[in-house]
Amino acid sequence: MTRRSNVQIYFMVREEKIMKKTLLTKRTLGTVLTLGLTLGLTACGSSSSASVPAAKTETAAPSDDSTASDSTAVSDSTEASDDVRSIKIVGKSSEYPLEFIDDNGEWDGYEIEVLRLIDDALPQYEFEYVEGNDQTSNYTGVSTGKYQVVLSNAFYTDERAANYNLPANQSGASPLGLIQRTENADITSLEQAADAGQIFSPSLAGDGLTYQLEEYNRQNPDNPVQFEYSDPNSLWTDAIAFVAEGRYDTTIFPATYYEQLVTAEDGSYHQYADKLSFKATIPCPTYFVIAKDETELSDAISEQLGILRENGTLEEVATKWYGFNPFDLDAELEK
Amino acid sequence: MQIDYEFIRRALPDIARYIPVTLKLVVVSFLISFPIGALFAWINYKKVKGLSQVVKAYMSLIRGTPVVLQIYVIYNVTPYILASIFEKMGSEINVYRLDTTWYAYLALSLSSTVTIAEALRAGLETVNKGQFEAGLSVGLSAKQALWHIVFPQALTTAMPVIGNVTVELTKATSLAFIMAVTEITGRAKIIGGSVLRYFEAYICVFILYILIIAVLEQLLKLLERKISVYRTGKHNYMSVKAI
Amino acid sequence: MQKITIEKIIYYYKGSLPALGTTFAYVIISMIIGTLIGSLIYRLKNSKYRIFRLIASLYVTVVRCTPSLVMLFLVFYGLPVLAGGEVGAWMEELPTLVFVCITFSIFIGASSSEVIRAALSAVPKGQAEAGLSVGMSNAQSFVHILLPQMLRNAMPNIGNTVILLIKEGALAYTIGLRDVMGQAYYLSGREMNAYAVSMYIALTLIYWPLTIILERLFAYIEHALTPWERKNRHKNNDDDSMRKRVVYAD
Numbered sequence: 065m066t067r068r069s070n071v072q073i074y075f076m077v078r079e080e081k082i083m084k085k086t087l088l089t090k091r092t093l094g095t096v097l098t099l100g101l102t103l104g105l106t107a108c109g110s111s112s113s114a115s116v117p118a119a120k121t122e123t124a125a126p127s128d129d130s131t132a133s134d135s136t137a138v139s140d141s142t143e144a145s146d147d148v149r150s151i152k153i154v155g156k157s158s159e160y161p162l163e164f165i166d167d168n169g170e171w172d173g174y175e176i177e178v179l180r181l182i183d184d185a186l187p188q189y190e191f192e193y194v195e196g197n198d199q200t201s202n203y204t205g206v207s208t209g210k211y212q213v214v215l216s217n218a219f220y221t222d223e224r225a226a227n228y229n230l231p232a233n234q235s236g237a238s239p240l241g242l243i244q245r246t247e248n249a250d251i252t253s254l255e256q257a258a259d260a261g262q263i264f265s266p267s268l269a270g271d272g273l274t275y276q277l278e279e280y281n282r283q284n285p286d287n288p289v290q291f292e293y294s295d296p297n298s299l300w301t302d303a304i305a306f307v308a309e310g311r312y313d314t315t316i317f318p319a320t321y322y323e324q325l326v327t328a329e330d331g332s333y334h335q336y337a338d339k340l341s342f343k344a345t346i347p348c349p350t351y352f353v354i355a356k357d358e359t360e361l362s363d364a365i366s367e368q369l370g371i372l373r374e375n376g377t378l379e380e381v382a383t384k385w386y387g388f389n390p391f392d393l394d395a396e397l398e399k
Numbered sequence: 400m401q402i403d404y405e406f407i408r409r410a411l412p413d414i415a416r417y418i419p420v421t422l423k424l425v426v427v428s429f430l431i432s433f434p435i436g437a438l439f440a441w442i443n444y445k446k447v448k449g450l451s452q453v454v455k456a457y458m459s460l461i462r463g464t465p466v467v468l469q470i471y472v473i474y475n476v477t478p479y480i481l482a483s484i485f486e487k488m489g490s491e492i493n494v495y496r497l498d499t500t501w502y503a504y505l506a507l508s509l510s511s512t513v514t515i516a517e518a519l520r521a522g523l524e525t526v527n528k529g530q531f532e533a534g535l536s537v538g539l540s541a542k543q544a545l546w547h548i549v550f551p552q553a554l555t556t557a558m559p560v561i562g563n564v565t566v567e568l569t570k571a572t573s574l575a576f577i578m579a580v581t582e583i584t585g586r587a588k589i590i591g592g593s594v595l596r597y598f599e600a601y602i603c604v605f606i607l608y609i610l611i612i613a614v615l616e617q618l619l620k621l622l623e624r625k626i627s628v629y630r631t632g633k634h635n636y637m638s639v640k641a642i
Numbered sequence: 643m644q645k646i647t648i649e650k651i652i653y654y655y656k657g658s659l660p661a662l663g664t665t666f667a668y669v670i671i672s673m674i675i676g677t678l679i680g681s682l683i684y685r686l687k688n689s690k691y692r693i694f695r696l697i698a699s700l701y702v703t704v705v706r707c708t709p710s711l712v713m714l715f716l717v718f719y720g721l722p723v724l725a726g727g728e729v730g731a732w733m734e735e736l737p738t739l740v741f742v743c744i745t746f747s748i749f750i751g752a753s754s755s756e757v758i759r760a761a762l763s764a765v766p767k768g769q770a771e772a773g774l775s776v777g778m779s780n781a782q783s784f785v786h787i788l789l790p791q792m793l794r795n796a797m798p799n800i801g802n803t804v805i806l807l808i809k810e811g812a813l814a815y816t817i818g819l820r821d822v823m824g825q826a827y828y829l830s831g832r833e834m835n836a837y838a839v840s841m842y843i844a845l846t847l848i849y850w851p852l853t854i855i856l857e858r859l860f861a862y863i864e865h866a867l868t869p870w871e872r873k874n875r876h877k878n879n880d881d882d883s884m885r886k887r888v889v890y891a892d
Contacts, residue, residue, distance in 0.1 A: 158831030165828075196818045197828065200588060201718070204597040208719050210734045227595040266579040270592020278593075292499075293589050294579035298835040302475070311478060311495040325834055332836030335645070402723070462805075463853035464846055465812035465823065472842050566706070573709040584711070598723075601715045605708060612707035 151189050151361065153179065154196040154205055155215035156297070161324065161385040163215050165195065174385040175215045175352070178235060178378065182368040189361065199297055200270065206355050213361075214353045217318070219272030221279075228356055231366030233373060234349035236382060237394040239319045240276060241344040243307050243326075249341035251314070254280045258289045262313035265303035266294035273300060273316050276346065301325070301333070308336035319344040319393060320386045328387075347397040406599045410590055414603050418611065420582040424503060424572045429565060432508040436515030443516065444523045458513045466510055466571055473506035474499075474578045503575045510571070511564045518560035522553030551629040558626055562619040569612055573604070583607050650837040654826055654844035661825035662848075664739065668814075668821070669807045671743045673800075676750020683755035698755070705752035710745070710810045717745045718817045742814045746807055753803065761796035762788070794867040801860030805853050812849075822848055 155163040155175070163173040171193045183191040194211060196202040205211045206228060217238055224230060244251055251257050254277070257264070267274035274293070281288040296302070303315035304326060322342045325331045354362040372378045383389045439454045461469065481494040526549050534544030554561075576585030584604050591600025686698035705713075718741045722733040765788055773783025815824035823845065830841045 156831065158828050160832060160834070164832060197824070197831065198816045198818065200592070200597050201715070201817050203595055204715075204719050207595065208598060208723055209731075210719070210722065223593060223595050268592075269585070269589040270595065270597075274592075292579045293576075293581060293585065295576040295585065295588065296471075298831070298838065301834045301836070302838075309479065309482070309495075325836075332834040459854065460846075460850055463850035465809040465849060467812050467823070468842060468845055468849070471838070476839060476842075570707075570709040573711050584709075598715075598719050601712055601719075605712050605716060608709060608712065609704055609707040613703065 147188075148190050149188060151191050151213060152194050152211040153191055153213040153215060154194045154202045154211040156197050156199070156202075157195040158197070159215075159217070161320075162217050163193075174236065174381060175217070177381050177385075178369075178372065179215075179352075181372060181377065181381075182365055185368050185371075186364055189364070197297065199268065203270070203353070206353065209355065212355050212358050213365075216353070217272070217350050218353045219275060219348055219350060221272060221275040224351075224353060229354040229358055229362035230351045231354065231362050231369060233366045233369035235352045235369055236350040236378070237390040238348050238350045239344040239390055239393045239397055240273070240316055240346040240348050241319055241322070241342050242314050243304060243317045243322065243340055243342050244314050245307060245310070245339055246341050248313070249343075252343045252345050254289055254316075254346075255284070255287070257314055258284065258287045260313075262290070264289055264291035265306045265312040265315040266292045266299060267316075268295070268297065268299050269293045271300075272348075272350075273318075276316055276348075304333045304336060304340070308333075308339045316346075317342065318348075320390050323387060344393055344397060347394040349394065402602075403596055403599050406594070406596050407603055410587070410596075410600055411603045411606065413590060414583050414586045414600070415607060417581060417583045417586040418607065420580065421569070421572050421611065424500075424507060424575055424580070424582060425565065425569050427504045428507040428511060428568055431504055432512035432515055432564075435508075436512045437519055439512065439516035440519035440523060443520050454516075458516060461509050461513045466506075467574060467577070469509050470506045470574055470577050473509075474502050477502060477505070499579045503578045503580045506578065507568060507571055507575065511568050514564045514567070515557075515561060518557040518564075519553055522555075522557035523549065525556050526552045551626070555626050555629045558623045562616070562623065565615060565619060566612055569615060570608070573608070645837075646840050646843065647837070650840035651844045651847070654829055654837075654841045655847055657829045658822050658826040658844060659848060661820055661822045662852075664819065664824075665808055665811060665821040668739060668742045668746060668811055668819075669804055672746035672750055672807060673804065675743065675747040677754050677758075679747060679751030680754025680758055683751060684758045687755060687759075702752045702755065705748055710749070711813050711816065713748065714742070714745050714814060714817055717741050717748070738814070738817055738819045741817065742811065742819050745814075746811065749810075750803060750807075757796050757799040757803075758792070760799070761792040764795045765791045790867065794864060797860060797864040797867060801857065801864075804860070805856055808852065808856075809849070 155171075157163075157165040157171075159173065161173050163171065163175045166172050176193065179191055183189065196205060196211075199216055202211070202214045202216065206214045217236065218224065218230075219238070220230065242252055242254070242257060248260070248262075251260055251262065258280075264277065267277060274291075277289055277291050300315070300317065303312070303317070306312045307315055319342070325333045326337050326340060326342070328334065331337075352365060354365065369378070379389050379391050382391060439458070442450050442454050445451075478494055478497075485492050485494055530552065531544050531549050534548040535541065539547065572582055573584040575582050576588060581589065587600035587604045588597070591597040683698045683701060686694040689695055689698075708716075718738070721741070721744065722730040724730075725733055769787050769791065770783050773787040774780070778786065811819075811821055812823035814821060815827050818824070820828060826841050826845050830838055
C-alpha cells in the first residue's frame with residue numbers, strides 16, 4: 065500500500081473517532097461540516113480532489129450511534145468503582161518510540177504499551193488516548209480537568225510534584241547526557257559545560273530537560289550553564305542539528321533517543337553521527353503525570369507499575385522499543 | 400480547576416517587565432519594514448521593469464503564507480544560508496553568535512513590509528498627478544516635489560492602514576518566543592511553566608496586550624490627526640478603517 | 643543544513659493536503675457564526691442605549707487587541723472552566739475544531755461589524771426608500787435591494803477575511819487541530835523533524851497557490867455581483883485590491 069493511501073485511511077479512522085466523541089453535537093456538526101466541505105471543495109477548484117476521503121467519512125460518521133454509552137462517562141471522580149470509568153490520556157501523536165499514532169490510526173509506543181498492560185489489570189478504568197501536540201497545552205489540559213493523564217516522558221520536577229499526582233513508581237527510565245561535537249567529547253557533565261562557558265541550545269519552558277538545567281543553576285549559582293528559553297515542541301530534536309552545525313555548543317538529551325536518532329544507521333539524524341558524541345551521565349526516572357485530584361487513579365497506576373517493574377515486564381518492553389535497557393543504564397549511573 | 404488569582408497578581412508585574420522587549424520588537428520591525436515597504440510601493444507605482452515583477456511575486460508569497468511558517472523558515476533556514484555565504488566569502492564572522500532577536504525582527508517585518516507597500520502605493524495612486532507638477536512649477540526639484548508634496552499626501556491616505564499594521568505587528572510579537580526571544584508571551588510561558596500555571600499566565604498576557612494596544616491606538620490616533628494636515632481634496636476613501 | 647529532497651516534499655504535500663477539509667470547515671463555520679455576531683454588534687453599536695454601545699465597543703476593542711495565539715488558548719481552556727459544572731464537563735468532550743471555530747467566530751464578530759457598517763454606508767440611502775415606494779415591505783426591500791449591494795461592497799473584505807483566517811488558523815496546531823499546518827507538523831514530528839525544511843516547502847506550496855486561487859475567486863464573485871459596473875470597471879484591478887487590504891488587517 066502506498067503512503068498516500070495510508071494517510072487517507074488514517075484520516076478516515078481519525079475523523080470517525082472524533083465524530084464518535086461528540087455525540088451531542090454530532091448531527092449538526094456533521095451537516096455543517098459536510099456543507100462546509102462541499103462549499104470548500106467548490107471553492108478550491110484544482111486542489112480539491114485530495115480532500116474527498118475526509119468529506120466522505122464526515123458524512124458517513126453521523127449514522128454510527130453505537131458508541132453512545134462510552135462517551136457519556138465524563139470525569140466524575142465520585143462515581144462508584146464498579147462502573148467502568150473512562151480516563152482521558154493525552155499525548156503527542158508523533159513521539160516515536162514513546163507514544164505515537166501509527167499508519168493505521170492506532171496508538172502505539174513504549175508508554176502506550178505499558179498503559180495497555182495497566183489498563184488490562186484495572187477493570188474499573190478504561191483508558192482513552194487523546195491526541196494533543198503541544199506540551200504546554202497538554203499539561204494545562206490536565207490541570208483544567210480536560211484530561212486525567214499526560215504522557216511526555218515526564219521527569220520529576222518539584223512543580224509537577226506540587227501541581228499533579230506523580231505516581232510513587234516510575235513508568236520508565238530516561239538517562240540523560242550532553243550532545244557534543246566530537247572535538248568537545250571530553251565535556252560530559254553540566255559542570256564541565258559550565259566551566260567551558262558552553263552555550264546550550266534553547267530549552268522548552270516548563271519541560272523536564274529544561275528543569276535539569278534550571279535545577280543545576282539553582283544549586284550552582286556561581287557557575288551556571290548558559291541557556292535561553294524558547295517555544296517550539298521540536299526544540300529538542302532541532303538541537304541535534306544546532307549542535308552539529310555549530311549554532312550552539314551543546315544540548316542535554318535523553319540517551320534513549322540519541323541511540324535511535326543519531327547512532328542507529330537509519331536514524332533521522334544519522335547524517336550527524338560522525339560529528340557528534342554523546343555520553344549518558346545523569347540518571348533520570350520518568351513518570352506518568354496524573355491530575356491532582358485523581359489520587360485513587362494515581363495509586364492504582366502506581367501499584368501496577370510496581371508489579372510490572374518487579375516482574376521485569378517494564379524492562380522487557382523498554383528494551384523492545386529502545387534497543388537497550390534504560391533501567392540498567394540508569395541504575396549504573398545512579399552509582 | 401480553580402483559577403489562582405494570587406498567581407495572576409504576582410505574575411502580572413513580572414511579565415510586564417518584558418513589555419520593553421515587545422515594544423522593541425514592534426519598533427525595530429516597523430523601522431525595517433517602512434522604508435522597504437516605501438521602496439516596494441515606489442517600484443510598483445512606477446512599474447519599474449523587472450523589479451516590479453519580482454516585488455509582486457515576493458509580496459504574493461508573503462501574503463500567501465502563514466506568519467508562523469515564515470517564522471520557522473527564517474529561524475531555521477537563514478542562519479545556514481548566511482553561514483555558507485560567509486564561509487564562501489572566507490569571512491571569519493560567526494553567524495551563529497548573532498543575537499537571535501535579529502531573526503525575529505526580520506521574520507516579523509516580512510508581513511508588515513507587504514501591507515505597508517500596498518497601502519503606500521494605493522496612497523500614491525490617490526495623489527493627484529497635478530500635485531507633482533505643481534511642485535515642479537514652483538521651482539522644486541523632482542526629488543523635493545516627491546518628498547515634500549507627494550509623499551506626505553500619500554502618507555495621510557495610508558495612515559489608517561499603517562496604524563493597523565502596527566497593531567498587527569504588536570500581536571504578531573506573541574510568536575517571537577518561537578525564535579527564543581523572551582517577550583511577554585515568552586515570559587508568561589516560562590513562569591507559567593515553572594509552576595505549571597499556564598492558563599493564569601495567559602490571562603496575564605491577555606490583559607497586557609489589551610493595555611499595550613489600547614495605548615498604542617491612542618498614540619496612533621494622535622499621529623493620524625497630526626499628519627492629516629497634509630490631506631487635500633476628497634481622496635479619503637482609504638480611511639474606511641476597520642474597527 | 644537539513645537535506646531537502648523532492649520525495650519528502652511530495653510526501654508532506656500529499657500528507658497535508660487532505661487536511662484542507664478541516665481548514666475549510668473552520669473557515670466556513672467561523673465566517674457564518676462570526677457574521678451573525680457581527681450583525682448583533684453592529685446593532686448594539688447603533689443602539690439608543692449607551693450601555694449597549696459601550697458593550698459593543700468594549701467587545702471590539704478587546705478582541706482587536708488579542709493575538710490569535712492567546713485567544714485560542716483562552717477559549718480552549720477557559721471556556722469549559724468558565725462554564726463550569728455539567729456544561730463545562732460537556733464542553734471538555736467537544737473536539738478541538740469546535741473551540742477553533744468559537745475563537746475565530748469571536749474575531750470575525752468584531753471585524754465583520756465594521757465590514758457591515760462600511761458595506762451598508764456605501765449603499766445610497768434612496769435605495770431602500772425606492773424599494774418601499776414600489777410597495778415592497780421593509781424585509782423585502784432589505785433582501786432584494788440592500789443585501790445584494792451590501793454583499794457586493796463587502797466582497798473584498800470577505801475575501802480578505804477568509805484568506806486571513808486560513809493563515810491564522812495555522813496557529814491552531816498548538817491546541818492540537820489537524821488543519822494543513824497541524825497535519826504537516828504531525829507528519830514531521832513522526833520523523834523527529836528531520837525533514838522540517840522539506841515540510842516548510844510543502845506547506846508553502848499548499849498555502850500560496852490556495853491564497854492566489856481564493857483571491858482570484860473573490861475578485862470574480864465581486865465582478866459577477868456587479869452587472870451594472872462591468873462595462874466601465876477599473877481596468878487595473880490592483881487598485882481595487884489595495885482598497886480591500888485596508889480593512890483586512892483586522
